[in-house]
Amino acid sequence: MFDIITFGSATKDIFLQTREGEVVNDERFSSGKGLCFSLGSKIRAEDIYFTSGGGGTNTAATFAKQGFSVAYCGKIGNDGAGDNILKELERHGIDSRFVSFTEERPTSHSVILDVPEKDRTILVYRGASDLCRKEDVSFDELRSEWFYLAPFAREARDLFYLLLDHAREKGVRTMVNPSKSQLEEERFKEALSKIDILLLNMEEASILTGVSYENEEGIKKEMKRVSVKVVLITKGERGVWAYDGKKEYSAKPEVLGAKDRTGAGDSFGSGFLSAFIRSSGDVKEGIQLGIANSTNCLQKMGAKHGLLEKNDEYNKVKVHESDRSSE
Numbered sequence: 001m002f003d004i005i006t007f008g009s010a011t012k013d014i015f016l017q018t019r020e021g022e023v024v025n026d027e028r029f030s031s032g033k034g035l036c037f038s039l040g041s042k043i044r045a046e047d048i049y050f051t052s053g054g055g056g057t058n059t060a061a062t063f064a065k066q067g068f069s070v071a072y073c074g075k076i077g078n079d080g081a082g083d084n085i086l087k088e089l090e091r092h093g094i095d096s097r098f099v100s101f102t103e104e105r106p107t108s109h110s111v112i113l114d115v116p117e118k119d120r121t122i123l124v125y126r127g128a129s130d131l132c133r134k135e136d137v138s139f140d141e142l143r144s145e146w147f148y149l150a151p152f153a154r155e156a157r158d159l160f161y162l163l164l165d166h167a168r169e170k171g172v173r174t175m176v177n178p179s180k181s182q183l184e185e186e187r188f189k190e191a192l193s194k195i196d197i198l199l200l201n202m203e204e205a206s207i208l209t210g211v212s213y214e215n216e217e218g219i220k221k222e223m224k225r226v227s228v229k230v231v232l233i234t235k236g237e238r239g240v241w242a243y244d245g246k247k248e249y250s251a252k253p254e255v256l257g258a259k260d261r262t263g264a265g266d267s268f269g270s271g272f273l274s275a276f277i278r279s280s281g282d283v284k285e286g287i288q289l290g291i292a293n294s295t296n297c298l299q300k301m302g303a304k305h306g307l308l309e310k311n312d313e314y315n316k317v318k319v320h321e322s323d324r325s326s327e
Contacts, residue, residue, distance in 0.1 A: 001143045002095070003068035003277070007163060008056030008150025009129035010074045010099075011108040012081035013262065015049040015301060021115040035113065035121040051302035052088050053110060054129065055150025055177065058263045058303045060094045062270035062293060063148075067310040068277075073098035073142070075132040075156075077107035082128070092304070100136040102128050112262060120261075130154040139166050147172050148273060150266065151179035161187065164194045175199065175273050177265065183207045193227045197276070199269045201234045220248075230276075230283060234268055240291065244283050251287050251319045253295050263303025268294040271308065288316040 020043050024036045037043050056074045063070040072094050076082035078101045085107065089096045108127035114120040130153050137159065147167050152160040160182065167174050175197040182188050183204055192198070206213040209222035223231050224243050233241045239252035271293030276286035292314035293307060300306035308314055 001069075001145070002071050003144065004060075004063050004146045004148055004273070005071045005073055005098070005142060005144040006056045006060040006063070006148045006150065007073050007160075008059070008152065009054035009108055009126075010057045010072070010076050010082075010085050011052065011054040011110050011127075011129070012084065013051050013053040013110045013112065013302065015047075015051070015112045015114060015260070016045045017047040017049075017114045017116065018043055018045050019116060020044060021113065021118065023115070023118050033119070035115060035119060049301050051304065052085050053263060053303045054108060055266050056129075057085065057089065057094070058266035059148050059150060059270035060089070061092050061304045062267060062307050063274060064092045064094050065307050065309050066271075066274040066278075068274065069095075071095035071098055071144070073132075073137060075100045075102055075128045075136060077101070077105060077128040078103050079106050081107035081109065088304075098137065098142070100132065102131050104128070104131055112260075114260075122262075126153060130156050132156045132159055134159055134162055137163075142166065142170075142172075144172055146273070146277065147174045148270065149174060149176045149178075151177060151182070153179050153181055157182060157185070161191060164191055168194050175269065177269050178204070180204060180207060195228045197230045197232065197273065198226065198228045199232045199234070199265070199272075201236075201265065205233050232269070232272065234265060240268070240287055242283055242287060246323065247283075248322045249283055249287055249319055251291060251317045253291050254315065254317055255295050255299075257298075259299050260301045261298060264294050264298055266303060267297040267307060284319045284321065287319050289314070291317050 022036050024034045026034050060070050060072045105127045108129040109125045111123040173196045176195045177199040205219045209219050211218040231243045242249040268290040272286040272290030275289035279285040297306040
């Protein structure tokens with residue numbers, strides 16, 4: 001029996017840093033801006049850094065560092081990158097018995113193009129992670145107190161709903177951080193009652209509720225009607241908002257800025273659940289460890305560096321509470 005089993009992607013992350021890119025304002029880009037390089041030229045990379053990422057393994061790393069017995073369930077390619085991920089799981093003390101392999105596609109990869117003091121762009125190759133299917137999972141062996149379900153995409157989305165059903169049948173509690181593509185499915189809304197804790201950013205909350213991104217209060221109002229026990233919405237440097245059916249909670253990080261934002265949501269979500277479990281369901285303590293874990297991670301390169309250990313001291317941010325249950 002594990003304390004937590006995590007599900008989601010496992011990726012090989014490659015960070016490339018260069019000062020030769022330019023940020024260009026252009027409405028043809030979804031963000032209104034583009035990171036541009038001279039076409040046909042060789043662009044000098046000043047630094048390169050290799051690590052692993054993916055929501056499934058990133059969250060497992062925090063849980064292991066926080067002293068929980070944890071296993072990761074996902075799919076990797078039968079290749080060198082996959083071997084590296086397995087070795088890293090072992091170094092973190094994460095059980096890999098539920099990891100499956102495929103020859104269909106290589107291990108998932110991300111290439112992070114970082115232009116210091118400007119911005120970054122991430123090239124994502126989904127690869128093997130998207131091929132995780134029902135037949136890859138030994139459901140009878142998934143014995144755990146909690147499931148943490150990181151984003152699922154493409155072919156793996158069907159497995160997500162099977163895992164929720166299995167958790168409900170076996171009395172396993174669930175924390176879910178869905179992908180945008182999951183949120184756009186009608187069946188996701190139908191499955192909300194099977195989720196204990198739901199973690200979204202503001203853009204994702206806008207997609208789920210159908211309320212404009214600019215209307216934050218409208219989003220919060222609709223999220224309080226969602227049939228999960230705890231709702232969490234992250235807002236970047238503006239902090240986090242939560243609702244547990246009785247109270248609203250809000251907090252902001254005291255340290256702003258980041259060396260690398262990769263894995264910020266994963267480190268917050270896994271930090272939150274670590275303290276939530278340990279405190280027997282205290283949302284306030286969950287937010288405090290979640291923000292501290294994320295803040296520490298943001299100061300390091302890579303999604304698994306800077307994560308807090310169980311006995312590390314950390315600054316607890318002030319969490320504002322308000323009783324809005326009557327609204």
